[in-house]
Amino acid sequence: MLKFKHSLAALAAVSALLVGGAAIAAGGGTPQKGKSLGEEGYQWHAGGGEEDEALHLKPDLANGKEVYEVCSACHQMEGWGLTDGTFPQLAGQHPKVVIKQLADIRALNRDNPTMYPFALPSQIGGPQAIADVAAYMAVKLKMNPEPGVGDGKDLAHGKKLYEENCTRCHGADGAGDNDKFYPRIQGQHYEYLLRQYQWIKEGKRRNANPDMMKQIQSFTDRDTKAVLDYTSRLKPPANLVAPKGWKNPDFQ
Template sequence: MKLFKILALAAVGLGLTALPASAWNEKVGEQDEAEHLAPNVENGRDVYEVCSACHLPEGWGQDDGTFPQLAGQHRSVLIKQLADIRALNRDNPTMYPFALPSEIGGPQSIADVAEYIAQLPMNPEPGLGPWEEGSAEYDHGKQLYVDNCVRCHGENGEGSAEKYYPRIQGQHFKYLVRQFEWIRDGKRRNANPDMVEQIQGFSNEDVEHVLNYVARQKPPQEMLAPSADWLNPDFD
């Protein structure tokens, strides 16, 4: 709590304000400005160097769920989440110091780094859950996905750039579980309220089963790196 108060005071000093949870996607402030700027991918690469310490040069994060895969995510989603963190509308004390304007720049830098990340090829071998296709747990997760998630996240977890629904296919299982539980339990304040309502009845087993299915959904082949050994040439 003390840390959050410190960050909130810092945000006020930067002219940033925390939005109420009900304002899920009003597209104000830096989010709106960044979305309307033409991105400079070269600057995005330079900005991403700060991010690469945790999310790795390839943008693949960690399969233990500590850090998410960012590579291949929709640019609009990346902009929204980064702007929300800077506005203290999404709690992320670990990332916040690295996302400050003094560290990476203003809305132009948000636009630039989001464009760079969105173009990175995705990890073809993300961290998976324990249940393979054909198991009862896999089938249960698939049915939960069809009944609850398809309308927003699409048939194959591709999300929607236009509607700010994230690409969840191929994301690390353990990261998905943590975020889903935080959304269900009200800990992630910038979550879509429609999703919060939709998943209130999910048990912890339901959560693991549906996200085991999600993590195993495959992005299009052209979005994947050639192998899990691929290294980002921009950071050789």
């Protein structure tokens, strides 16, 4: 059973981990908004603050498990989120991507007002906690073997669009790049991808990569659905995927 304080925090924690990055406020818990998309001086990945601190710390997986308890009520014990896209899959995500997104939320460079109060140092700890939980997700959580997908009616079109537009950053198989902070999008729930994609296109994901935002402006509704349906079906390496019915042994 979850600890009581963790349960309360988790019930309100709504997380989203895809493309992002911006100037990070100095560590310590006082948020500072960075430059938004379209503003002069905006940098997609400026680094600094808690992000840089967490990146240089040795992760403690035991503490990562404790921190993950806060996340598990929404993202599930296995880190699979929900196939309807309400919550994304976090299992198997690159640790640098997780670190960046948590640091951005805490610094108010990525808007997530529901999650923000529960992601603060007073709730989960400082940069060490960010490093710990990011490593725990990457190392201990196996990915959902049956992620949410689209209707499968336009996959050839989606494949063409993916190969022409997405491989440079996310790779041919959707694996992303830990060192470049590009997220793993293979096996991510279709409905979640659809929502975040739309927010990026509309400028609501303030820490999104501006190159991606520009690139997708010309995509039609058909293009969007097709490419994201195809993306959701990209297969992660077998060693990252859990068997059907897998339960996280840390919470049994």
